[in-house]
Amino acid sequence: MISLNVNGKKYKVDVPDDVMLLWVLRDHLKLTGTKYSCGIGECGSCTVHINGKAERSCTIPVGQVKGEKITTIEGLPDNHPVKKAWIQEQVPQCGYCQPGVIMQVAALISQKPTPDADQIISKMDDVICRCGTYLHIKKGIQTAVQIVRKEGKRA
Amino acid sequence: MKTNISRRSFLKITGLTIAVSVTPFGYNILNASEKKDLKTFNPNVWLHITSDNKVTIYIGNSEMGQGVLTAQSMIIADELEADWKQVQIRQGGAMDGFKSPILGAQITVGSASLRGFYEPLRKAGAAGKAMLVNAAAETWNVPESECKAVLGTVKHEKSNRSLTYGQLCEKAAKLQVPQDPPLKKESEFRYIGKPMPRVDVPEKVMGKAVYGLDVTLKDLHYAVIARPPAYGAKPLSFDQKAAEQVKGVVKVIQIPQGIAVCATSTDAALKGRDSLKVQWDKGTHPDMDNAFIEKSMMADLDKQGAKVHEVGDAKKALSEAAKKVEAAYFVPCVAHATMEPMNTTAYVQEDRCDVWSPNQNQTACRGMAAGITKLPPEKIHIHTTFIGCGLGRRAFTDFVPEAVITSKALGKPVKVMWTREDDIRYDRFRAPMAHRIQGGLDAQGQLIGWSHKTSAISIMRPVNPKAIKDGVDFYCLWGLWDVPDSPHWNARIQYEIPNLYIEFLMADLPIPCWPWRSVQNGPNAFVIESFIDELAHAAGKDPLEFRLQNLKNNKRATRVLQTVAEKAGWGKPIPMGQGRGIAQHACFGTWAAQVVDLSVDKNTGKIKVHRVVAAVDCGPVINPGPLVEQIEGGIILALSTALKEEVKFDKGGVASANFGDYPIIRMSEVPEIEVHTVKSTDKIGGIGELGVPPLAPAVANAFFNATGVRIRRIPLTPKTVMDAMKKT
Known part of the structure; x- marks a missing residue:
């Protein structure tokens, strides 16, 4: 049995240590907002937060994150500035990569509330969107930064 | 998004129901409110107005980010004069009545969802409104002309009375449905054309959308399939026992597609597949790699092909031309590589079969499932989920039968997942093409002759051989030439060329190919519009001026070119070291043009695209935001293929496997993009695929403008660029 802390909830799952966190979230906890796309940490669709840091759940064996604070797209509040900005700017097309993208952005702006263009590119070049929403993602980040500024410090 | 609307649940709904039934001769609007009408009920648009004052709209097209659920509903709601707040939208199931009026199948391809359904959806909405107004007039015993529908309510101003659509629907349901209801004037549109x-x-955004891979069911099993590493390869041996010993593996089943490992979790299925250690034979083409493919297709161009089109005498015109240009081009395979890999969940039971699939082709899904289960079509339930990017790939539903076969064999619900490696290796790629063209100019620099030979892997031969007529696969030729009655309107060379000859050869290679966003309009536009630039250069003319001169009376192509040129500042000076290129293309009833600005790092060969300006003329615009998103997305996708993407083959199979060795464009490489729509009252055209075709040639032309070097093959990788610059 492995104990996990996901979105503030405690879970016990009967899986081997070497199963990737992604599959535990999706198959066992039915948290299917976190997506599989490449399985090798290249595309970012599976991004979650581990202790507030954006990580690739497809390459992290679940045994390594026992008891760590894991947050998935479902655990990011519905009124989170990035989610709000994403709706306002109509960022998603097919939307499949976007939960991962949103988690990547949420981690970025919680560490750097006013990221400059280079900081944005260096973090966001880690994700792939096949629909080509990159320009809307950029706009979404600007809007999220403004929302954070307006709402105060939380992000 | 709720799906799964069964005929049974439909029958339970009371209120006013409007349906459209499409036949080969047109469409009829039906009042489907009364159950007696349902005996021959075969509608493709369901629009219910119910006594709870809700308007429910069912959409038969697949949503893959293009915004079809919203756009089609906007059209209905506008003509119905419904309040958008009362509208709820549902994904429809699979049924004959949802077939596209122009494509003849329930399929979401060919940028056809709006151009196919614009008129029937408007009429359906307008018919509903007319019936509701009529019902109100009868209720109040006043002339219909005194009643007015406003945002879900019918009003009689004289007596200051009003009734909601919910209050009127049951009465309206008893009325005759008008076949030709009056439509709104453009100035009266409430939703159409508004963002x-x-x-x-x-x-x-909330992570709650259910894609194919997200389907969860009680007792769901997970399967992955070991597939042949080379085309035509057969398994020699595999270790079934080792796979079955993996904890969680339930069964190993050999199926026509390969060896399916079924388990209680994805992880166990993957580990089980690794343990199979399958030995395969070498397949049918063990020597095939990229060099083999390109050499063989270029050599095809020396053979006699099938005549596609001939007007005038191209040979004579070329022999008499004041100037003659000849060039050969090659476009390699690219993969769809959608973010959600192929997958399907199936549950075959004795008396029904359910299929949950992120698909673009419900007609094919249902036919395949019926064929395997031998169940009648009405026992097959296709649940179309959200789609994690389509690009045309999911209209070829090879991912459906294997799930149905596996579920049938296991007797359980099974989700068959393709890993990313499966998804790239077993893709059906954009067809590779080789071209040789000769063009002739007269002394004034006017284009007088064009002879064009092209070799391609046939898209349709392995799938629908009947689509091949006299050795010609028009799917490979779109953008260059098309059959006169094609539903893909005007996908042909736009220039007026008095002497034109086009010849086609089918390459004999085992690589499966399939439409890829814009089909071969993309590769063919790259070749045609690059070659037009070569001719302009030979004529000593400005590329825009040369195009306009040879488009002659082609008003829409002229207009998009002039628009894009003006918006991009064509002819004005550009920064030192940069190059600027232009290209146009027409297909799916829309005209498009782009201008690209780029610079080239002459030490590394790396191209940096700074800006793309695009113009489109698609007739009426339904939802302007998604229109821009579609063009932007098409440009970014096409830029990825113009600069980076090429599938690698080795030993008769696919060597590319994942995003590491099949790189895709990322944010840092994306330019500024401006999209302009040309105001137009022409017939509505497609949008989803129109961002793609002009991009690659505009890049190649801008590269020529920057360097004086012509590259006749994509992708323009740093290595290709350095090699080309060294040669000159």
Whole structure:
């Protein structure tokens, strides 16, 4: 049995240590907002937060994150500035990569509330969107930064 | 998004129901409110107005981010004069009545969802409104002309009375449905042409949208399939026992597609597949790699092909031309590589078969499932989920039968997942093409002759051989030439060329190919519009001026070119070291043009695209936001293929496997993009694929403008660029 802390909830799952966190979230906890796309940490669709840091759940064996604070797209509040900005700017097309993208952005702006263009590119070049929403993602980040500024410090 | 609307649940709904039934001769609008009408009920648009004052709209097209759920509903709601707040939208199931009026199948391809359904959806909405107004007039015993529908309510101003659509629907349901109801004038549109937020966005942002891979069912099993590493390879041996010993593996089943490992979790299925250690034979083409493919297709161009089109005498015109240009081009395979890999969940039971699939072709899904289960079509339930990017790939539903076969064999619900490696290796690629063209100019620099030979892997031969006529596969030729009655309107060379000859050869290679966003309009536009630039250069003319001169009376192509040129500042000076290129293309009833600005690092060969300006003329615009998103997305996708993407083959199979060795464009490489729509009252055209075709040639032309070097092959990788610059 492995104990996990996901979105503030405690879970016990009967899986081997070497199963990737992604599959535990999706198959066992039915948290299917976190997506599989490449399985090798290249595309970012599976991004979650581990202790507030954006990580690739497809390459992290679940045994390594026992008891760590894991947050998935479902655990990011519905009124989170990035989610709000994403709706306002109509960022998603097919939307499949976007939960991962949103988690990547949420981690970025919680560490750097006013990221400059280079900081944005260096973090966001880690994700792939096949629909080509990159320009809307950029706009979404600007809007999220403004929302954070307006709402105060939380992000 | 709720799916799964069964005929039974439909029958339970009371209120006013409007349906459209499409036949080969046109469409009829039906009042489907009365159950007696349902005996021959075969509608493709369901529009219910119910006594709870809700308007429910069912959409038969697949939503893959293009915004079809929103756009089609906007059209209905506008003509119905419904309040958008009362509208709820549902993904429809699979049924004959949802077939596209222009494509003849329930399929979401060919940028056809709006150009196919614009008129029937408007009429359906307008018919509903007319019946509701009529019902109100009868209720109040006043002339219909004194009643007016406003936002879900019918009003009689004289007596200051009003009734909601919910209050009127049951009475309206008893009325005759008008076949030709009056439509709104453009100035009366409430939603059409106005920016409307897409209805699918919030659930996608919250992580709640259900894609194919997200389907969960009780007792769901997970399967992955070991597939042949080379085309035509057969398994020699595999270790079934080792796979079955993996904890969680339930069964190993050999099926026509390969060896399916079924388990209680994805992880166990993957580990089980690794343990199979399958030995395969060498397949049918063990020597095939990229060099083999390109050499063989270029050599095809020396053979006699099938005549596609001939007007005038191209040979004579070329022999008499004041100037003659000849060039050969090659476009390699690219993969769809959608973010959600192929997958399907199936549950075959004795008396029914359910299929949950992110598909673009419900007609094919249902036919395949019926064929395997031998169940009648009405026992097959296709649940179309959200789609994690389509690009045409999911219209070829090879991912459906294997799930149905596996579920049938296991007797359980099974989700068959393709890993990313499976998804790239077993893709059906954009067809590779080789071209040789000769063009002739007269002394004034006017284009007088064009002879064009092209070799391609046939898209349709392995799938629908009947689509091949006299050795010609028009799917490979779109953008260059098309059959006169094609539903893909005007996908042909736009220039007026008095002497034109086109010849086609089918390459004899085992690589499966399939439409890829814009089909071969993309590769063919790259070749035609690059070659036009070569001719302009030979004529000593400006590329824009040369195009306009040879488009002659082609008003829409002329207009998009002039628009894009003006918006991009064509002819004005550009920064030192940069190059600027232009290209146009027409297909799916829309005209498009782009201008690209780029610079080239002469030490590394790396191209940096700074800006793309695009113009489109698609007739009426339904939802302007998604229109821009589609063009932007098409440009970014096409830029990825113009600069980076090429599938690698080795030993008769696919060597590319994942995003590491099949790189895709990322944010840092994306330029500024401006999209302009040309105001037009022409017939509505497609949008989803129109960003793609002009991009690659505009890049190649801008590269020539920057360097004086012509590259006749994509992708323009740093290595290709350095090699080309060294040669000159």
